[in-house]
Amino acid sequence: MTNVAVVGAxxxxxxxxxxxxxxxxxxxxxxxxxxxxxxxxARIGLNCRLSHMFGGPETDSEExxxxxxxxxxxxxxxxxxxxxxxxxxxWELKSELxxxxxxxxxxxxxxxxxxxxxxxxxxxxxTSRPERVAGVHFMNxxxxxxxxxLIPGHHTTxxxxxxxxxxxxSMGKKAIDVNxxxxxxxxxxxxxxVNEAAFLVHEGVADAETVDEVFRSCFGHxxxxxxxxxxxxxxxxxxxxxxxxxxxxxxxxxxxxLLKKMTDAGLHGRKSGQGFYRYDGSGAAVTSSREPLPATG
Amino acid sequence: MSxxxxxxxxxxxISGRFPQVTFDDDQDIFEMGFVxxxxxxxxxxxVERTFSVRVPNGELRRENFRSVTSITxxxxxxxxxxxxx
Numbered sequence: 176m177t178n179v180a181v182v183g184a185x186x187x188x189x190x191x192x193x194x195x196x197x198x199x200x201x202x203x204x205x206x207x208x209x210x211x212x213x214x215x216x217a218r219i220g221l222n223c224r225l226s227h228m229f230g231g232p233e234t235d236s237e238e239x240x241x242x243x244x245x246x247x248x249x250x251x252x253x254x255x256x257x258x259x260x261x262x263x264x265x266w267e268l269k270s271e272l273x274x275x276x277x278x279x280x281x282x283x284x285x286x287x288x289x290x291x292x293x294x295x296x297x298x299x300x301x302t303s304r305p306e307r308v309a310g311v312h313f314m315n316x317x318x319x320x321x322x323x324x325l326i327p328g329h330h331t332t333x334x335x336x337x338x339x340x341x342x343x344x345s346m347g348k349k350a351i352d353v354n355x356x357x358x359x360x361x362x363x364x365x366x367x368x369v370n371e372a373a374f375l376v377h378e379g380v381a382d383a384e385t386v387d388e389v390f391r392s393c394f395g396h397x398x399x400x401x402x403x404x405x406x407x408x409x410x411x412x413x414x415x416x417x418x419x420x421x422x423x424x425x426x427x428x429x430x431x432x433l434l435k436k437m438t439d440a441g442l443h444g445r446k447s448g449q450g451f452y453r454y455d456g457s458g459a460a461v462t463s464s465r466e467p468l469p470a471t472g
Numbered sequence: 473m474s475x476x477x478x479x480x481x482x483x484x485x486i487s488g489r490f491p492q493v494t495f496d497d498d499q500d501i502f503e504m505g506f507v508x509x510x511x512x513x514x515x516x517x518x519v520e521r522t523f524s525v526r527v528p529n530g531e532l533r534r535e536n537f538r539s540v541t542s543i544t545x546x547x548x549x550x551x552x553x554x555x556x557x
Contacts, residue, residue: 221513228534229509236529 176200177342180252180284182276183261184208184215184245187289190317191259193219196242197234197318198346203244203251212245219243222318231318249279257342259287259311264414266293273301285335287311292358292366292418295328305330309339311350312359315407324359325350357422358415365403366415370431372400376451377433383451401451405444409451413438473551478523479544485518486540497540512537519543525550 176199181192184206192204192215206212223236244251252258258280262268269288276286286308288298299305310326323343327336343350353359358366372386381389387399404412413434420428437443437450444450479497486501487493489511493504501507507515515537520526527550536546 221517224529224532225509225513225516227529228512228532228537233529 177257177345178255179203179342180205180255180258180280181261182206182249182252182258182272183263183289184211185261185263186315187313187317188259188261189215189218190315191261191289191313192243193222193239194318194346194348196239197223197232199242200342200345201242203246203255205246205249205251207247209247212247216240216243216245226318249275252276252280252284255280255284257285257287257338259289261289264291264293264411264418266418269293269298270301273298277302277304283307285309285338287339289313291362292415292422294357294422295326295331295355299328299330306332307335309336310355310359311339311343312361313348321347322349322351324353324361326353326355326359328355358419362415363419365400366412366419367428369400369404369412370416370428370434373404373431373433376401377431405450405452405454408444408446409434410438410443473523475544475548478547479540481522482519482543482547483540485515485522489514495540497544500538502534502538515543519547523547523551525554528553 178201179195180203181188181195182205184192184204188204188206192202195202196219204212204215206215220236220240223234223239226232226234258276260269260272260276262272269290273286280286282304284304284307286299286302286304288295288308288310289312290298290310291312295308295310296305298310299308302308305328308328309331310324310328312324312326314320314323325336325340325343340350356363375381375386376383383399383401387402390396390399398406413430416428416430416434420430441447442449445454448454483497486495495501495504516527516532525547527546531546531550536542
């Protein structure tokens, strides 16, 4: 079993910590905000208790939680063999954090950047150990998703990559190897698709419900691109498209103005109660009869 | 708390979340397609907070949370167990 540090206790970090602890690893879960750590621990406990209700294994929540130490001090990761970073997808924040992780971690520790778009080579350049930095693009919800994208940076050694692959294997994850490029495979295609779907609504070609219906009924996708946008977060989609636009300087990634307007208006999707659809209730509950956002010119 | 009161509070919670949906107390809310894992989580948290119980892991089964009636029964069972314990 491996000692793993998970840095960032948001949705992704929480899922990664849970998955690791369920797989028998010892985890330190670190966030700069104590309440976020407490919330993450409570969520992991509840997720484990409910796992069996949704076809997952019977999980002893207390045993899983006993393998996780939460805290706000980066000194907690001193003994970790692998450090998985899951903070917000923001270059400024990451460039401030990585030198601190580098100073706090054991010199032999491997760093894993859980990122959906930022190139791994660029992240590795923030550290003194670029040969031991790799990227993993986990999918949400982490404990339920069977595969990830695994990305080496320019300097990543095969040994470091194999250490990460072996850890992923122990978590029940199939690692799909992808070379380092902004957005990798998944988000290079997905974000462009969602952005173009938003343009269709923006231009009045079709409303959100119709766009999603085409993907569900014609292509057999379980969810359409705009339902997916609401699930991921409209603001997150916008930031990812902006990262692609900035990195490639290619106008095909120009963000749809509707995404910007919705982000400014707080229409961030399920988490805010309204995105391309309206969601009922205060939490994440979704009504069966969702009202799509009207098409605007 | 009486069985009727428990039933009424459970029904109120679910219909408050899904006001446009009509369902009877024995109907399987999972089969109706609008219950996802996030709502199931809310449901368990609601039951534990409202009725001041901790549902044992063995009772956290889909069949115990599939209808107003089954949720009422699990609350009664867990309450009775904690009273006699």
